[in-house]
Amino acid sequence: MDPRLLQRSRGVRSSLVAGVALALVGVLLLVGQAWWLARLVDQAFAEQRLDPTVLLLAVTCVGGRAVLAWGSAVVAARAAVTVRAELREAVVAEVLDPRRLGPRPSSARVTTLLGAGLDPLDGYVGRFLPQLVVTATVPPLVVVVLLLVDPLSALIVGLTVPLVVGFLVLVGLATQDRMSARWGELSRLGRHFSDLVGGVRTLLVLGSRQERGLRVTGERHRRATMDALRSAFLSSLVLELFSTLSMAIVAVATGLRIVDGGLSLQTGLFVLLLAPEAYLPVRRLGAQFHDSEAGVAAAREALDLLDAPRHHGDRGVPASPAIVVDGVRVDRGVGAPEVVVGDAVVLPGELVAVAGPSGVGKSTLLDTLLGFVPLSAGALTLGGVPVDEVDVVAWRRRVAWVPQLPAVPAGTIGDAVLLGAGGSRDDVVQALADAGAEDLDPDRVVREDAGDLSAGERRRVAIARALLRVRAGGVDLLLLDEPTAGLDAAREQRVIETVRGLGVTTLVVAHHPAVLHAADRVLELGRVPEPVR
Structure with missing residues (x-):
């Protein structure tokens, strides 16, 4: 037994x-x-x-x-x-x-x-x-x-x-x-x-x-x-x-x-x-x-x-915290290279772009900030509070996040945008327009797996949802993972201008030059050579 x-x-x-x-x-x-x-x-x-x-x-x-x-x-x-x-x-x-x-x-x-x-x-x-x-x-x-x-x-x-x-x-x-x-x-x-x-x-x-x-x-x-x-x-x-x-x-x-x-x-x-x-x-x-x-x-x-490990932290995070990265290492499992992030500081209100080759750990860095992945070594603090001591449930309520493969629940597009934020129909229409999705009808019904939306449409709906959450207040950090992938130049520029106008601390994973040039700073991540066995 x-x-x-x-x-x-x-x-x-x-x-x-x-x-x-x-x-x-x-x-x-x-x-x-x-x-x-x-x-x-x-x-x-x-x-x-x-x-x-x-x-x-x-x-x-x-x-x-x-x-x-x-x-x-x-x-x-x-x-x-x-x-x-x-x-x-x-x-x-x-x-x-x-x-x-x-x-x-x-x-x-x-x-x-x-x-x-x-x-x-x-x-x-x-x-x-x-x-x-x-x-x-x-x-x-x-x-x-x-x-x-x-x-x-x-x-x-x-x-x-x-x-x-x-x-x-x-x-x-x-x-x-x-x-x-x-x-x-x-x-x-x-x-x-x-x-x-x-x-x-x-x-x-x-x-x-x-x-x-x-x-x-x-x-x-x-x-x-x-x-x-x-x-x-x-x-x-x-x-x-x-x-x-x-x-x-x-x-x-x-x-x-x-x-x-x-x-x-x-x-x-x-x-x-x-x-x-x-x-x-x-x-x-x-x-x-x-x-x-x-x-x-x-x-x-x-x-x-x-029997999966769990967070046991219960400390609160100050408002508009500064993010300090100190030699972070993340082990992603057997057969995967270890992710290493050197020293970096993200000040409140900054727009920082995270760049580097594919597979280097850009999305993993966002996962550590959200508390999805534990650190193997180093330190990551939010307003002076180590991320492993943070009350992740309360902290995630203060984070707006657009993942690389966003999910859209069954229902209307308007309901998907209002998810987690709330607001009026006019707020939804404005958020969709700022996300370059003015062509999407808020009353359009999508299936449970959102298979009737393209990858670009789902990404724009997720950006609109994040924008609405930030505008509703209570959000201290905006995390965007390849938010403009699949967008044309005009819509990409509109999304960049909207994000810069929010005034909230933003980390955006990007490869496009337009996003990198619009950022206050660029954090370059490089792959650490795998040990010889």
Whole structure:
């Protein structure tokens, strides 16, 4: 069991506590059932009579175990539903958490988790974990009870049960890679399908090839699933075989001693009724182990997503802060060069252009100012406050940002411009005109993915939104990432003049000479050579 699941899910903790309590009660009923049934048979054969009290006690124990099994199934099913709901809520909260550091998870990954990706938790939490508790509780207690009535049978059971568990471990290790491969195939299939749905219009043109690719991916997933099922059936056969042989040893030893008179009929029957219950939980655990592998893989996927680092700063930033960069280094991950920014100061009200070759880290610098990416070394302060100590939620409310690939939500263009700022229709029209988008109708409806807008139109809508936010007040920093890409010279000049007239501290990532010449200063970033390996 992943300990992170215990920490995050109250449903799992409650399920384990309830499972232990139910298992203890079940052991008591199990011992009582075996004892009274053995007593009943002994009376019928040895004494030629039937005691109603003994019969009532035996029936009570059998009925109690039936009620207990029903209660255990109900508790386990509710726990599974609770855990799935908890993890889904946690994943949604994680995706929307503004304090999360690092890259956001892909939409395909989130869709897989929130959809069928967490369904295997039903088998893991609803069946495997309760059976795991029973397996850890019942066999040791059965051995203790057998030790009190028949030490030889207790010795046989105590030596053979660990052997069965050992085979279960070997089977688990052999199938772990196959289940991981199955989860990988499911994830890849989900990402592939999500990409196809996102490009459904292109799919109409390239349908045959994409359809063939989807069929091949689905076939790989089917083969991985069938391999896992084959391993499940074979492992169940192995566990059943060794459990049967172990029980046969107990039965032969007990029967011979009953015949020789070394063991009473009641004690022998009690041992024969109770001993199989030491192997039954292990056999059931082995049968459900493959459910657990899929559930563990799903839980690990969700928990890995939930374990992303977070901002813990809570300090406020002064109004119109000066930005001081002191040897900032950002590690963008394995295989990517490290981003290095030397010493620089951006004074309040300045328009500073960030220039340099593609991939040098210009957009990464903006991400550090927004608190999306943690620093590996160096210092970055906002009005004297280190960026990693800043309350990023409050700070981002004071930043207007136009990313390189801006998003436009579903609705009208006017609603997209008003997002996060508010204002009248006249404000929207003015902001669109200042962004060079006077040809866009504020009442025009766009789809959810804004696929009916060109890249230039989306960029202009995002610039208009940023302008409206700055004019609404409360914004101390404007961040623009290639804001004039795709604009003609006249619209580019209009955007530059509008930004210069705002009077707010502005960092703009740009390659165009017109933007570089209009800036107060140009901050040049250069690539640091990668270390030789």
